[in-house]
Amino acid sequence: MSDLPDRRLNAYRPDLAEERLRGLVSADNYVVGTTCEVTVPVVQLRARPELECGTDTELLLGEIVHVFDTSAGWAWVKADSDGYVGYVPDYTIGPVIKSPTHIVTAPRTFVYVGPDLRFPTVQPLSMGSRITVVDERETRGTRYFLLDGGQAVIANHCALVDADMANDYVAVAERFLETPYLWGGRSGFGIDCSGLVQLSMAMAGRQAPRDTDMQAKGLGAPITRDELRRGDLVFWKGHVAIMENEHTLLHANGHTMNVSHEGLEESINRIGWLYNQPTGYRRP
Known part of the structure; x- marks a missing residue:
């Protein structure tokens, strides 16, 4: 069993596996998968198709996934950004209709029914969400990007998807201060320790694995x-x-239950009684 590929990054079950694993794992069928995108602000990805199953990670609006199977209200997917595999409710994904033009750069923002901050909101969005802008408007000096259907987002909260990213990923991470801690979280609404590293680096144009053990082994x-x-x-x-x-x-830590500052020595002493000393240090 230990020789099998990491299930977090490889899609395989007795009945089905992704095509690239042919010859590496045994399955009844192998598929390439269908390309889809996330259609909700945030969706939890789970190891099993059960709401009682804990969250492994989260996917954000506009992110691309490859769908290997849909059954009983669940879709078995692999995230294009970091290769993470798991299950999401099937209503949270859909076909890719238009390529995203912009990415949300504010930790959190809103989609409004139209280009006016006094208008009702439709939904919140997290940093890292991808949207397709079709037009622009200005209302009382505030610029808005228009989406399909006339909905709008604050233009200053977005950037072109191919724009130059921030050079200092730590400065990005600092913008999440006091964001609630959430196991498996990877958004401005709730985030965990490795999610903070991954999302902050992504916004600086750098790739990072999702989980702590992956980062400790292969990041930098x-x-x-x-x-x-x-x-x-x-x-x-x-x-x-x-x-x-x-x-x-x-x-992002379970002690303060949010993203917080802490002295290195203080954190080592505080964490040590439960989790021992640091296991390593890396320069990404």
């Missing part, structure tokens, strides 16, 4: 504690934090 290069500087990562078993400078770190 190992360094020593004495070498720590801004942007480096500190790992414990099941946890990761981002260094803001040589002495202070930033992390």
